[in-house]
Amino acid sequence: MREVEPPHPRSPMRVLIVDDSSLVRLYYRAALERSGLAVEQAINGLEAMEKVLTQPFDLVIVDINMPGMDGISFVRSLRRSAPDVARLPVLVITTEAGQQDLGEARKAGANFYLVKPVSEESLLRHVAALTGAPR
Amino acid sequence: MNALHEQFITEARELIEQATGDLLALEREGSAPERIDRVFRAFHTLKGSAGVVELPAMGMALHAAEDLLAAIHARRLAIAPAIIDQALACLDQVSRWVDEFESHAALPPSAGEEARAVAERLRGFLPGQATGPQAKAGQRHKTADRTMPHWVSLLIDSQRARIAREAQERATALCAIRYEPTADCFFNGDDPLQSMRQVPDLLAFRIEAREPWPAVDALDPYACNLRLLAISAAHHGEIAKIFRLVPDQVRILDLALEDLGSSPVVRKDEGHATELVRSVIEEQRRVLRASEHPEDFAGRFGAAARVAANALRHGLRPELAERIESAVSAGLSRQESAPLLAALDETLARLEGGVSRADVMPDASSTPRDAEPRIAERPGARSLRVDEARIDALVNLAGELVVAKNTLAHLANKVERELGSHDLGRAVRREHQAIERLAGEMHAAILRLRMVPIGRVFRSFPRLVRDTARELDKEAVLAIHGETTEADKTIVDQLFEPLLHLVRNALDHGVETPEQRRAAGKLDIATITLQAARTGDRFHVEVLDDGRGIDPAAVRRKARDRRLLADDELAALSDEHLIDLIFSAGFSTAAGVSDLSGRGVGMDVVRTTVERMGGRVSLTSRLGSGTTVRLDLPMNIAVSRIMVAEAGGELFGISMDAVTETVRLAADRIVQVKNNEGFVLRDRVVPICSLAELMKLPRPARAEGDARLLVVAETSGNIAALEIDAIRDRLEVVLKPMQGLLAGARGYLGTTLLGDGQVLLVLDLKELLA
């Protein structure tokens, strides 16, 4: 029995970006959509949980620092959800000063991280690697 | 200016405003964790945004503020007014930069220096001895700022990514070079650029003028006015050798890697795609090993496996991906990560490549962190940003609909009269009523789109009061009520200037010095109050102060000196009405003229501004207790309430805004005042003007004892009555401004279309009666 799903090359990859800054969401979304990805947004962990529980995604990009349910709490919640949702790959965005958050993020089960400011190129490369998209 | 920049500007301004409000609240009310957190978050978000639009100078300043706030939150530092001042100053600077960015899509060249100055002042508050990783980071930056000259920072900023990348690859020291050749170096046979060309491992270079360049005509081609700056990865010794002949003109500084404030830089070339895949796989190992809670095992395990397989496929190693996948089912059934870990280890061994970059990626930290700040819930309003132009277009359409529906009523009458059909007439009238109701509702709904809370104008005042009071060496605090009262956006926006005048006046003239207040038995700190409330379809705003109040005797004296009124008129005025004179141009009761209010008042400007909006200003005061200025305003301007009056056989519109009442006056109440007729209304003498006469129309014949119909209007503190023959209608209309030949004519507010197609002239009572 296969537990791991291979990527579906035909339909666009779906990415959820979670950040409380509308500017950052705009920036990531523009980059990702230009790359042919389908993008959904959420402004905090709670909204993100609602979305992942009701729509399919291939990757979640989440800022560690958000009011309300922060990035780490979101990842923990995610990992305790129903199996098909819990296995969602997660990329956390942290600040250089917040690198101690990284340990917590790993413990919570986040799969990779990027440090702000995130260049478009870096974002796209990491998204490609984490979703298994072709080079 | 693209969408990203526009959004940055809008968001930055909102954040600056929010942070300012919170900082002021912190000062007033002392330290509250949620508020500190909100301020911290605002600076943090601003810093992030500055990074997105690539404004490193702004980011630098904000970073310093962020560090400061973090220290405050962790209780390593107590809040003090000096700190709040600097934080506010930082926001001011950021605000100026945002404006600059809006006009020029870039920051001025001085930004780097300004940012450093701001950052230094902010970091200056940080306690010297600090522990914990977060503080260490702050300290590291502090050291960098204090010892690194700003020309080095600027140079680093310009090439940060490249420098960081190459520095990490070679892992050697860095040197910063500053070469200022003497003015006559060319005559010594020097070619400064040639020396620079010989510097190995150059990472950054910049050439600039030492003194500003003169005009081309005055330029001396052989006087060297250059400064050459560079960063190189070569050793200090190597570089010194190159410049050994001009040691006095060159400074060489050793830089440490941390000075670059580096983040793990992901390299660009193709060959490093494998690098990325490897780092992703390594990270999944760490994630698996960091597992603590059994209940998230399935999710964590599944995600790690999925990501590892994805990365391998992305890196074009599908066979390795399959190995991973086959290890997954074993692991899941046993609830163990061991099989997957083994598979990952094997994968890493098989991947081509070099050394694990453990030095670049920090391992799972086991040092106990400072308690994470309780993150406060952000109040979010669900709203839509709409282009103002679209709303204006809607408002115009709605206005035209109002006029069109008026036409229907007229048509209904016509149908009945001309066609003689009673039933049809009634049916049309019924439909008209239905449409009238719908049009009214829609119009109201659309106008509501333009409604904004007055709080948005009030918002800038707390800071203003604080700063102005300080300037005047007085102590005052601002109280705000009714900030949710809504009015048309245009009106609210136009209120700022008059309110500013009034608040400044209150502080300047009304509020006493702390000593004076104490002597009068009052609290040292004065209170200025801004309050707003709705009254029917109008609203009012009041500015109150608990200062010294206005002395009627002083006003009387001044009015006499300035000859504003004749002596007998002055004597006849009661104290309340006397105070109104303050609104006359050029009037001032201030003993001296302070810098602040210029000529002392601006009350006349306040009055004209407010009246132009369709409002009224009045003032009450009690000597020793304080003063209240009240602005009465319409809630919206798009539609005017007018009265259709008949005079001399013609119809005119009179705006209801200025009308205080209509009076049917018995003939025996008419009195003669000088050459005019007038009457006494309560305890005031009101002159009467005939509209027919004003319009040069024949006055209708009238019997001596007949009552007269008067419309009483109060404008600019003057009261007068307009005599009309009849009131025909009251309407809500959209006024069109006067056009063409009559555009400059005085006395008219505009025109509107009546139901029967007639054009109605709407009069400007204020000008008529003046």
Add this chain to the structure above:
Amino acid sequence: MSVRRDEGGTIVLAGSCPVEDAERLLQMLQATPTPKLDWTQCHHLHTAVLQVILAARPALVGACGDPWVRQWVGAPA
């Protein structure tokens, strides 16, 4: 001649431009209301010549032929 003017009126730097060229270049720039400078054929620039270009800011045609200047100074606007 390493500093000359072509038929179109553009000032051209060619070959190796030594310190003496600074004065000649400046004179030409002063004599031309909106000068254009073609430095694509100049493979070595003396500091004094570069200084004149930085101070006078003529419109530049193409990238500098001196590779080091091209890489590290770019095109001063």
